[in-house]
Amino acid sequence: MDFAYSERTQALRSRLSAFMAEHVEPAEAEFAAEIRANTEAGRRWTPLQTIERLKPAAQAAGLWNLFLPESEYGAGLTNSEYAPLAEIMGRVPWASEVFNCSAPDTGNMEVLVRYGTPEQKRQWLEPLLRGEIRSGFAMTEPAVASSDATNIEARIERDGDDYVVNGRKWWTSGAGDPRCKVLIFMGKTDPQAAKHAQQSMILVPMDAPGVTVLRPLGVFGYDDAPHGHMEVDFVDVRVPAANLLLGEGRGFEIAQGRLGPGRIHHCMRLIGLAERALELMCRRALARSAFGRTIAQQTVTQERIAEARCRIEQARLLTLKAAWMMDTVGNKAAKAEIAMIKVVAPTMAGQVIDWAIQAHGGAGVCDDFPLAYAWANARTLRFADGPDEVHRNAIAKIELGRWAPRQG
Template identity: 60%
Template sequence: MDFTHSARAREYIDRIATFIDAEILPREAEYYAALQASSDKWAVSATIEELKSKARAQGLWNLFLPDTRYGAGLTVTEYAPLAELMGHSLIAPEVFNCNAPDTGNAEVLVHYGSDAQREQWLTPLLAGEIRSAFCMTEPAVASSDATNMSATATIDGSDVVLNGRKWWSTGIGHPDCRFVIFMGVTDPAAPRHQRHSMVLVPIDTPGVRIERMLPVLGYYDEPYGHGEVSFTDVRLPLEAIIAGPGRGFEIAQGRLGPGRIHHCMRLIGMAERALELACRRGSDREAFGKPLANLGGNRERIAHARIAINQARLQLLHAAWLLDTAGAAGAISELAQVKASVPSMAYGVIDMAIQLHGAAGLSDDTPLAGFLSAARSLRLADGPDEVHLGVIARAELARYRRQG
């Protein structure tokens, strides 16, 4: 395998890096100051909209989709360094229309949606005109096992009726969120992986209620947010079901593969920026007559961070290459490996950078606290570490059972 960037990827890397350095990073302080000063933090940001317009005009848009009908046509391996660059700023993914959960929802519609569903929801989503959310996790059950799901999507004649409560529905707080993808049980008597359906739900449908927004380590992640949402006798036509009843689990597995690796790509970018900030702080600040970098084993910590980031990147590129060449079925263990390892790596590097910044690292004066919250939450999002480790162990043990 060869991880040399293709000519197409190199061009995008240069353009994305230039845009982030020239347009996004200089506007971060302005963006967050305006957010904090606003009486309504759940509002569309003029800064983001301006940056989105510039990015789209430059063709730096929908880079995550390998299908040239909808996106840039990049492979997962080609997209990896671009997502890493976007990870340098928490606002960058939306600027390039590459933010979760919209990316995963777009992929669902591209691969499983009907023509009518794509026209109604995918077209404006890819235009950056609307946002979306994904409603799968539930507060009353262990949602790491999707077959535990208690929410229902019951067929009633020509309608499907939704009931249940979901939470950690990322993106539900955005004022432009116009629809959610809801996953519920349609036929409890069917085989375990054929019981569920996924349904497209306009956010203003009667019976849909945002009960509360949930903080992550004190961060509400405005204006996107993570919400608890109730569905009470929500009635929709059968045409709202994606790909037909009973295919929800199949769609979920197809959606989560690319989504997991995209998260890890961005986390490597967060770790890179955290290391850069740590090195700058360690070189510029002095204590006890020495630069901070020369105190208390900090040089070794910086060296270990560089090693860890490089190891994670190579592991991720290998998983991306397998996803491109063997498909999700051929990269099951490798996808689980990066999902289990990269968030922990990023958390460690970010934590080290916070320590070098002292109390400032805990504030909003740097992006480090937000990065730490993101890295920690991603040890649970898209499946907790334990689930991924179980997948890896099962695949590893199976090799030896076959030999025996």
């Protein structure tokens, strides 16, 4: 394995780091002020101009749609080439949207690139790539343990030239944004089929009759407006049969194709977030004194800083290995590494951010610093794309399979 970045990646890292330093990080105070102003004015669910004004600059800098591998539509970067860019964007939780590289749009665009028909691409992919609309992903349901996606009860039933969609979804990411025009919806087309052939995915326009956003779901008090994680009701929603993705019974196939790269993106963004937290921790520890010494001189602080550095480096190397394997031997062969990073990266980031919060004292848990929101994001990602327990079980089964007695 050679983790040296290609010349193209090095050039993009340099340009992206400069853009973040010049435009994004200085705008964090403006972003927070706009959130407060929108809340006070009762317009939480409106696009944030702090982000919107930066998008044309990102496009002009050639830092747009960087996430799409081997595609005529995006930058054509491999997972290994994009990973260090995702880390840089991850330093600020909202930064990836500036570059049209934010979830769930990235995963949804990859689905449309891989599995969409020409008409689906024209109607939904092209405006998503231009940043004119946004999208959502409707998979998890409140009535069942959706960590086992075979539990999903929502239905997608054929009726003539249409499919009729019924179900209750929650944690539907992106559905709160008024620019969200389409959802990728997962449900059962044939409950009698084989276990992993019952599910399908279909494109559901947000304005289709019968689609009702019931409420935003807060995460440790953060509602992530205007993006939002919403509970959405689907009652007799009729959509054209042409909106089905790939074919009936192929929902799990699509999900695996969608979630593999997305996990790389999430994990590398978390590593960037942890790097930022460690930087803030060191700066704070050097600047504040207690009991006659700087916080940085306290042995406990030094131990935490050292351990944070070790854990960040370990997580980065494992994530880069997973990306390299996806590029060289494919997502299926890399499934153990993908599962491992999904366990390691959020846990690592949560711990590093927690130590940074501790070094900041009371300031660490208020919104004067980005650490409380960063911790909420890292903790949430121990559920998103599958909880820790599911990934640990998968890793254990793969490992046990290496040692199980051979039959015959």
